[in-house]
Amino acid sequence: MKKLKITSFLMAMMLILAACGTNNSANNSSGDDGDAGDSGGTTYTVGTDTTYPPFEFEEGGEYKGIDIDLINAIAEEEGFEIELKPMDFGGIIPALQANQLDVAIAGMSITDERKEKVDFSDPYFDAGLTLVVSEDNNDITKVEDLEGKTVAVKNGTTGADKAEELKDEIGIAEIRQFNDSPAMFQEVANGNADVLIEDYPVIAYAIKTKDLGLKTVGERLNGDQYGIAVLKGENQELLDKINSGLQKLRDSGEYDEILNKYLEE
Known part of the structure; x- marks a missing residue:
């Protein structure tokens, strides 16, 4: 008889816990409206x-x-x-x-x-794309100067797309792709690439706040x-x-x- 009472009690507790779990799932579902001021939003x-x-x-x-x-x-x-x-x-x-x-x-x-x-x-x-060269580079001042040059870009960006567009149009010798901006900056600063293409606000901020040894040149290449x-x-x-x-x-x-x-x- 005692075993039966204990079993009944345990079953009742399991039902209560299961109900609580169901309520929590509903409260946390992705269907939440996420209204302003709702601290329990999605x-x-x-x-x-x-x-x-x-x-x-x-x-x-x-x-x-x-x-x-x-x-x-x-x-x-x-x-x-x-x-x-x-x-x-x-x-x-x-x-x-x-x-x-x-x-x-x-x-x-x-x-x-x-x-x-x-x-x-x-x-x-x-935003907008710009050309970037090392501080002591005075040979590149405009897009037309990219003929025969090595260009560094960041993989998957509009800068990379622009370089591909200019490759045949201008006669770019090589395009080197990087997964992050710092590696791309270093490639040009070290002289391993002639120029890079980057979003203007990004490179302007980087040049201002860090000693990169780089400078922007020429007109903006687009109006992103x-x-x-x-x-x-x-x-x-x-x-x-x-x-x-x-x-x-x-x-x-x-x-x-x-x-x-x-x-x-």
Whole structure:
């Protein structure tokens, strides 16, 4: 009789625990509306490239930069949480396609080719590509001077695409691809490549804050705009939240405060 009572008690406890578990799963499901002020909102995995100051970089064990501050501020405005996932830039879109990421913010230029794979937010930054040479290089001052030269680029970027475009047009001798910006900078500073192509705000910030031995030359090569990306056709609700949060930051002035924190007017 005692065994029967104990068994009944244990079964009752198991039913109570199972019910509690079901409630917790519902509360944490991805179907949460994520309304502003809801501390229990959905958590989204955000891919970024932390070798790309001033947009994203690691300092003192913390991730900082324009993109990091922006996505955190957008999340706070819209009531969701984020989990940052640093990776090489070239792997970000494939990770979105493999459902390993929900969002990508990495100084990513909005291009027609990328639009075939991802949906972009409203543009949040006007950028542009520039040529970069060593400080003592006076032979390269314009695009036409790239004939017969070795050009360093970062894998998967619009700079890499531009170099390929110019290869036949100008007669570039060789294009060398790198997974991160510091390695690319070093290649030119050491004289192993003649020139690199990089987003202007990124290299301007790097030259200003570090002794790279580099300088920018010539006119901007294009007029890129950066956007925040989600997987194409799969996450319109999240994209709407991102655009809503971004507009709120612009309206409040916090957007300008974030930019001014890292870039001089």
